[in-house]
Amino acid sequence: MKKLAATLRSNKLMDLSIAPKPLPHSLLKPLKPQPETEIAYPKLIITGPSKLSGHVPISGSKNSALPILAATLCCSGTSILHNVPNLFDTRTMASVLASLGAKVEVFDNEIMVNTDGVQSVEPNADEIRKIRGGFFVLGPLIGRFGEAVVALPGGCDIGARPVDLYVRGLQALGAVVELRDGKVQAYALNGRGLVGGSFQLDYPSVGATETLMMAACMADGTTVLSNVAREPEVVDLARFLMKSGASVEGAGSNKLVIKGKSQLHGSKCTIAPDRIEAGTFMLAAAITRSCILISPVIPSQVSCLMQKLLAAGCKIRQWSHDTLEVSAVSGSGGENLRGFEVKTGPFPGFPTDLQPQIMALLTTCNGLSPVEESVFEKRMGHVNELRKLGAKIQVCASSALVFGKDNGSVLSGSCLSATDLRGGMSLVLAALASKGTTEINGVSHIDRGYENVDTKLHLLGADVKRLTALPSSELNSLIVDDSKKVRLKAKKTVWFHWKAERGNQTSLGSTKPESSRQVGSPIKITAASDHELNQLQQKLCAFPHLKFHCLIPPPILEAATCSSPGSFSSCLTLAAASFLPPGSLSKALYTIVSWTVGNGI
Ligand SMILES: CC(=O)N[C@H]1[C@@H](OP(=O)(O)OP(=O)(O)OC[C@H]2O[C@@H](n3ccc(=O)[nH]c3=O)[C@H](O)[C@@H]2O)O[C@H](CO)[C@@H](O)[C@@H]1O
Numbered sequence: 001m002k003k004l005a006a007t008l009r010s011n012k013l014m015d016l017s018i019a020p021k022p023l024p025h026s027l028l029k030p031l032k033p034q035p036e037t038e039i040a041y042p043k044l045i046i047t048g049p050s051k052l053s054g055h056v057p058i059s060g061s062k063n064s065a066l067p068i069l070a071a072t073l074c075c076s077g078t079s080i081l082h083n084v085p086n087l088f089d090t091r092t093m094a095s096v097l098a099s100l101g102a103k104v105e106v107f108d109n110e111i112m113v114n115t116d117g118v119q120s121v122e123p124n125a126d127e128i129r130k131i132r133g134g135f136f137v138l139g140p141l142i143g144r145f146g147e148a149v150v151a152l153p154g155g156c157d158i159g160a161r162p163v164d165l166y167v168r169g170l171q172a173l174g175a176v177v178e179l180r181d182g183k184v185q186a187y188a189l190n191g192r193g194l195v196g197g198s199f200q201l202d203y204p205s206v207g208a209t210e211t212l213m214m215a216a217c218m219a220d221g222t223t224v225l226s227n228v229a230r231e232p233e234v235v236d237l238a239r240f241l242m243k244s245g246a247s248v249e250g251a252g253s254n255k256l257v258i259k260g261k262s263q264l265h266g267s268k269c270t271i272a273p274d275r276i277e278a279g280t281f282m283l284a285a286a287i288t289r290s291c292i293l294i295s296p297v298i299p300s301q302v303s304c305l306m307q308k309l310l311a312a313g314c315k316i317r318q319w320s321h322d323t324l325e326v327s328a329v330s331g332s333g334g335e336n337l338r339g340f341e342v343k344t345g346p347f348p349g350f351p352t353d354l355q356p357q358i359m360a361l362l363t364t365c366n367g368l369s370p371v372e373e374s375v376f377e378k379r380m381g382h383v384n385e386l387r388k389l390g391a392k393i394q395v396c397a398s399s400a401l402v403f404g405k406d407n408g409s410v411l412s413g414s415c416l417s418a419t420d421l422r423g424g425m426s427l428v429l430a431a432l433a434s435k436g437t438t439e440i441n442g443v444s445h446i447d448r449g450y451e452n453v454d455t456k457l458h459l460l461g462a463d464v465k466r467l468t469a470l471p472s473s474e475l476n477s478l479i480v481d482d483s484k485k486v487r488l489k490a491k492k493t494v495w496f497h498w499k500a501e502r503g504n505q506t507s508l509g510s511t512k513p514e515s516s517r518q519v520g521s522p523i524k525i526t527a528a529s530d531h532e533l534n535q536l537q538q539k540l541c542a543f544p545h546l547k548f549h550c551l552i553p554p555p556i557l558e559a560a561t562c563s564s565p566g567s568f569s570s571c572l573t574l575a576a577a578s579f580l581p582p583g584s585l586s587k588a589l590y591t592i593v594s595w596t597v598g599n600g601i
């Protein structure tokens with residue numbers, strides 16, 4: 001553990017007699033995650049307009065579960081978390097903890113973490129870069145072990161999302177913090193551990209508040225953090241830490257007073273319901289002019305949204321302490337909902353994580369609705385996609401003006417791509433209200449934050465289908481014979497879903513192999529080198545979304561297999577071409593931009 005501190009101390013460039021200086025703001029911007037391949041699958045196919053009815057169960061909160069999972073690193077022994085949503089982000093967080101040496105066991109919605117075997121202060125950087133919440137382990141690691149090396153995080157691409165407040169806050173607690181090779185490297189300056197101190201955040205950042213709170217719980221002495229975030233997820237984290245033996249006062253207000261303890265112990269915790277998921281389903285009821293029951297939800301956590309929906313003309317009834325009924329059925333005013341103004345802000349302001357979804361609703365209301373995004377500077381990615389459905393929205397920087405139904409917004413199905421979590425969900429909501437069929441690509445963004453979203457909508461009566469790439473378990477073998485031919489065998493018939501482009505035309509298709517090319521009979525791909533063969537194998541084994549650019553001249557379309565060595569991408573192109581229906585692409589030069597193997601529609 002002390003290796004990092006020793007290395008940093010031996011660095012001649014670093015003079016420990018000088019107080020740490022803040023790192024330049026520009027250096028602290030997270031690296032943008034580089035998507036290796038096109039994210040097309042899974043897709044959702046939604047046919048609307050939908051009418052919803054019945055009850056929807058709300059899962060545990062992603063944004064509470066992530067910092068609480070990080071906080072288990074503060075605790076010796078075992079922590080048991082119930083009601084953890086089964087999401088890409090929580091599974092990734094579990095791998096982050098495991099990469100440090102923690103024992104992590106996942107049973108459906110329960111996660112047990114035992115940190116007694118933690119041997120590293122450097123979590124797997126690839127996992128950290130996939131999500132935002134992974135970065136929060138910085139606080140517990142430096143708090144408990146005196147040092148940490150954590151890669152800059154990923155998460156939704158909705159702004160620069162720098163981490164300067166985390167760094168300056170840790171420096172105020174006596175840490176030396178450096179940025180090297182895209183990683184934040186930190187150690188406690190006095191060689192023992194952090195010391196309590198005071199720090200005022202320039203902005204009430206949720207992640208920085210949570211990270212500093214966890215670090216301060218194990219600092220020597222008292223820490224005062226001011227202008228902190230007041231979000232319910234911060235309160236949930238404080239509750240878990242206090243159950244584990246910490247002393248945290250003021251959670252939910254803008255000032256935290258934390259008395260450091262030398263040790264915290266594992267405890268049990270039930271993750272609170274996800275207020276953003278609940279809010280999204282409230283909006284689903286409104287946009288489809290339906291009536292649904294939503295529980296569990298803590299009404300005070302969605303009061304901002306309730307005010308907006310009531311102003312629009314929806315009816316909301318509280319059935320019990322954690323059950324709401326949201327109704328926008330025709331006859332009760334639902335046909336003609338009124339537009340309204342939205343400005344996002346830190347809690348108790350309107351949540352930025354509901355801005356894209358409420359914008360979808362506004363496209364179906366009457367009147368002009370101004371929307372101002374004040375938390376993230378680049379959270380308008382959904383607007384272009386909503387426009388493809390027929391929405392009329394003008395954008396200027398972080399503000400938008402939504403022209404409602406009476407100003408010409410009429411939604412009808414189209415082919416869309418999700419580019420971030422909540423933006424993706426706004427497309428789902430709009431698709432539910434659209435006439436006809438909408439295909440939504442990039443649903444993996446939505447799966448980061450909504451557990452079983454398609455099943456929940458289906459049970460409410462929506463016509464929603466999920467199209468997935470075939471799971472690798474369905475593939476029974478990838479055979480490489482002596483002549484280095486790669487054969488893909490599947491247990492059941494697979495389809496090839498492809499996307500081709502010619503000029504500005506895009507063509508999407510799904511091809512079932514002809515009988516002569518049944519899966520089970522091999523796709524033969526000759527690789528140009530062992531290296532390319534390895535690359536191909538790895539990609540196919542991991543169930544890939546292969547992306548390549550290669551023109552297919554019509555004569556080669558006739559070829560069923562590639563018999564001579566060529567480049568990796570041209571071999572794949574030929575393999576794909578061999579599965580296209582004869583003549584489908586032969587009339588013009590197309591570029592295959594992506595293809596995947598999956599189930600039939
Ligand atoms: C995993 C998680 O809990 N994610 C939530 C968390 O993200 P996250 O914790 O990343 O969001 P923050 O509250 O930190 O970000 C708010 C604003 O503060 C800025 N900032 C933040 C830190 C910093 O060191 N410097 C800085 O300038 C950000 O760029 C952004 O403009 O809160 C956001 C705001 O409610 C939510 O949208 C996210 O869903």
Ligand SMILES: C=C(OP(=O)(O)O)C(=O)O
Binds near residue numbers: 131133155353421422
């Ligand atoms: C922005 C979000 O997530 P993250 O911070 O994990 O990217 C979100 O949940 O809307």
